[in-house]
Amino acid sequence: MxxxxxxxxxxxxxxxxxxxxxxxxxxxxxxxxINTNSxxxxxxxQIINQAFKFHSQGNISEATKYYQYCIKQGFxxxxxxxxxxxxxxxxxxxxxxxxxxxxAIEIKPYFAEAHxxxxxxxxxxxxxxxxxxxxxxxxxLKPDYAEAYYNLGIILRDLCKLQESFDSYLRVIEIxxxxxxxxxxxxxxxxDSDPSQLNKSKLRNILNLLLxxxxxxxxxxxxxxxxxxxxEIINNLEKIDSDFSEIELLINDQILIxxxxxxxxxxxxxxKVLTKVRxxxxxxxxxxxxxxxxxxxxxxxxxxxxxxxxxxxxxxTQEENISINxxxxxxxxxxxxEANISILSCYFPLYKLVDQIPYLTSFHSSNQSFQELxxxxxxxxxxxxxxxxxxKKIGSINDDISQKVKSQYEENPYPRWRxxxxxxxxxxxxxxxxxxxxxxxxINKNKGExxxxxxxxxxxxxxxxLQTQRYKNAQxxxxxxxxxxxxxxxxxxNELEIDNVELIEMDILEVSLLEEQFDIIECGGVLxxxxxxxxxxxxxxxxxxxxxxxxxxxxxxxxxxDIVKARNYISGRKLQTNEENIRNFRQKIISDALKNLNxxxxxxDFYSLSEFRDLCFHAQEHRFTINQIQETLKxxxxxxxxxxxxxxxxxxxxxxxxxxxxxxxLKNWEKFEEKHPNTFAGMYQxxxxxxxx
Numbered sequence: 086m087x088x089x090x091x092x093x094x095x096x097x098x099x100x101x102x103x104x105x106x107x108x109x110x111x112x113x114x115x116x117x118x119i120n121t122n123s124x125x126x127x128x129x130x131q132i133i134n135q136a137f138k139f140h141s142q143g144n145i146s147e148a149t150k151y152y153q154y155c156i157k158q159g160f161x162x163x164x165x166x167x168x169x170x171x172x173x174x175x176x177x178x179x180x181x182x183x184x185x186x187x188x189a190i191e192i193k194p195y196f197a198e199a200h201x202x203x204x205x206x207x208x209x210x211x212x213x214x215x216x217x218x219x220x221x222x223x224x225x226l227k228p229d230y231a232e233a234y235y236n237l238g239i240i241l242r243d244l245c246k247l248q249e250s251f252d253s254y255l256r257v258i259e260i261x262x263x264x265x266x267x268x269x270x271x272x273x274x275x276x277d278s279d280p281s282q283l284n285k286s287k288l289r290n291i292l293n294l295l296l297x298x299x300x301x302x303x304x305x306x307x308x309x310x311x312x313x314x315x316x317e318i319i320n321n322l323e324k325i326d327s328d329f330s331e332i333e334l335l336i337n338d339q340i341l342i343x344x345x346x347x348x349x350x351x352x353x354x355x356x357k358v359l360t361k362v363r364x365x366x367x368x369x370x371x372x373x374x375x376x377x378x379x380x381x382x383x384x385x386x387x388x389x390x391x392x393x394x395x396x397x398x399x400x401x402t403q404e405e406n407i408s409i410n411x412x413x414x415x416x417x418x419x420x421x422x423e424a425n426i427s428i429l430s431c432y433f434p435l436y437k438l439v440d441q442i443p444y445l446t447s448f449h450s451s452n453q454s455f456q457e458l459x460x461x462x463x464x465x466x467x468x469x470x471x472x473x474x475x476x477k478k479i480g481s482i483n484d485d486i487s488q489k490v491k492s493q494y495e496e497n498p499y500p501r502w503r504x505x506x507x508x509x510x511x512x513x514x515x516x517x518x519x520x521x522x523x524x525x526x527x528i529n530k531n532k533g534e535x536x537x538x539x540x541x542x543x544x545x546x547x548x549x550x551l552q553t554q555r556y557k558n559a560q561x562x563x564x565x566x567x568x569x570x571x572x573x574x575x576x577x578x579n580e581l582e583i584d585n586v587e588l589i590e591m592d593i594l595e596v597s598l599l600e601e602q603f604d605i606i607e608c609g610g611v612l613x614x615x616x617x618x619x620x621x622x623x624x625x626x627x628x629x630x631x632x633x634x635x636x637x638x639x640x641x642x643x644x645x646x647d648i649v650k651a652r653n654y655i656s657g658r659k660l661q662t663n664e665e666n667i668r669n670f671r672q673k674i675i676s677d678a679l680k681n682l683n684x685x686x687x688x689x690d691f692y693s694l695s696e697f698r699d700l701c702f703h704a705q706e707h708r709f710t711i712n713q714i715q716e717t718l719k720x721x722x723x724x725x726x727x728x729x730x731x732x733x734x735x736x737x738x739x740x741x742x743x744x745x746x747x748x749x750x751l752k753n754w755e756k757f758e759e760k761h762p763n764t765f766a767g768m769y770q771x772x773x774x775x776x777x778x
Contacts, residue, residue, distance in 0.1 A: 129160055132160075133151075133160060163192040167189040173185055198223070201230065204236060280312035301506055345387035346387050347503060349394050351691070360399045370428050382454075386457075392430070392432070416442045416445075423455050439463070479590070497698055499695045500546060506551065507581050519726065523726045539556060539607070540603040546577070550583065560585055564589045566590070593615070597628060603628055603630060605633060608625060608638070614705050634774050635723065637770070637772075642710050667694060670701070711754050715751045715752075718773060723776070726771070727749060727772060728754070737761075
């Protein structure tokens with residue numbers, strides 16, 4: 086509502102329920118209400134305020150009647166057209182809403198909120214350039230308009246104006262550093278953008294800021310971090326000679342320390358030099374060659390956290406093994422100190438050394454970073470073991486492949502993650518959430534305001550649970566085969582104080598035992614690891630409500646050709662799945678002994694033991710073509726709604742197939758994938774809906 090005058094400011098009431106879409110494209114929806122003692126014949130102002138009152142109370146039918154009456158009577162009031170625009174937008178009448186906002190602006194040209202809300206309407210109508218102009222006008226009228234800068238950043242990103250988009254997001258932080266979801270949004274932006282197109286100094290500043298925070302998904306910063314810092318870090322690491330004298334180049338670099346603690350480094354050259362530095366430090370500590378000072382300790386602690394995150398994927402030498410055993414013996418003989426413990430944490434998760442070094446759990450230090458290392462590697466894993474005793478279990482896991490997959494994830498809970506974005510501040514309806522993932526397709530279904538029942542089929546360690554927190558009014562059931570993974574998820578849920586999730590150990594094949602029907606089911610990267618994916622899908626469809634929505638992730642046959650070569654090499658040599666064989670196989674690829682598998686080095690999963698195991702050593706893997714997906718959906722009476730893909734990919738598709746406005750033609754996507762076989766290198770990820778029988 087227009088708040089330009091002090092009098093109007095006094096008349097504000099609670100905002101009408103906020104319309105939201107992912108990345109917080111928001112409406113300004115303030116409405117006026119005045120308590121009046123109505124005479125027998127109400128005045129114009131009283132009629133207008135009665136419309137506002139009905140609107141604010143959620144009585145949309147009466148509010149609509151009053152707004153239409155006001156307009157027919159010629160009440161040329163900008164507030165009427167503005168609030169009627171809000172109402173029309175929320176019931177999906179976008180063109181009428183656009184007209185209403187334009188009328189409000191015609192009456193009051195300097196009405197910043199109307200320009201802003203008009204921009205939001207124009208986005209949904211696909212008029213991005215016009216929306217951009219509306220946001221700029223709102224900002225011109227209200228220079229510190231954080232919401233307008235935020236939405237402008239999204240528009241500019243979609244228009245491929247990356248630096249301008251980046252600047253808009255940074256401006257939001259300048260205006261309001263606590264603006265909801267801005268750090269989540271900018272992290273996603275950096276994940277999907279080419280960092281070479283951004284100002285390097287500004288990129289460096291925002292990376293420093295994001296790496297200090299614990300409410301973003303830091304792995305999504307990897308591409309930008311590598312662009313800004315990787316060469317500098319490698320150069321400094323390489324200067325460290327055998328006497329450790331150049332370590333000062335690294336130990337006071339807070340960006341490196343934070344990155345080691347929070348991002349799994351996915352760079353082969355960096356891995357090699359970190360492996361060498363670790364080896365040298367281990368040797369020095371084992372031989373008492375050098376006393377470790379506090380700054381050096383900080384670096385070793387950070388390296389220990391990096392090794393814990395990548396699950397000790399780095400190879401070690403026989404000489405290192407001797408040094409490690411020497412350090413363990415020193416600890417058992419009473420030389421238990423921060424340096425000895427920290428270097429051991431670079432080779433083993435400390436909780437696995439508790440039996441060998443009994444006093445490890447009672448060792449206390451005043452060093453905060455060291456205590457964080459102890460929490461990460463001892464307290465949290467032991468807490469998960471305790472939590473596992475109370476995880477609910479339904480049914481049994483009898484299928485042979487299911488048992489093998491369960492065994493894999495008990496040994497290597499997947500994926501290991503430390504921090505993520507917990508989107509509590511801006512809830513979305515399921516329709517809004519889906520529409521933002523299937524753009525340019527758009528569905529317009531009303532799921533009502535009842536509580537949504539959501540099933541995550543194969544929740545792993547719980548990262549997906551964070552994403553489902555964006556759903557408004559949702560109760561989450563999350564199931565998985567692996568008790569270790571569920572225990573990890575339970576610990577994270579407890580830490581984040583998430584209270585709408587129930588975790589259950591069970592097989593997807595027995596999901597009917599839940600005796601529930603779900604509005605939404607998410608099953609990403611699970612069906613292709615089952616003995617018969619079609620049985621798994623049938624089980625899920627059986628517990629999905631009619632007109633419910635299902636989000637699936639499946640491997641692409643075309644995109645995984647080199648991974649198939651790796652799997653064939655492993656099976657052909659009958660390599661058993663254990664940590665030693667996984668590391669040795671990686672080393673063959675790293676040393677170029679298997680040149681036909683060099684492409685694996687650029688995959689992020691190559692740099693974590695559990696993820697590399699999942700990539701190449703998985704107990705079961707099926708792959709699909711788009712044609713197979715189409716046939717599968719048809720036989721299960723599921724309607725394809727759209728792929729989840731970055732904007733540049735969808736823009737490229739539009740160049741090939743401009744007639745497919747909604748980008749739903751799977752035959753076209755099959756042709757597109759043939760031209761661009763790495764399009765679905767991660768997985769096919771897509772939404773479908775269950776048609777009513």
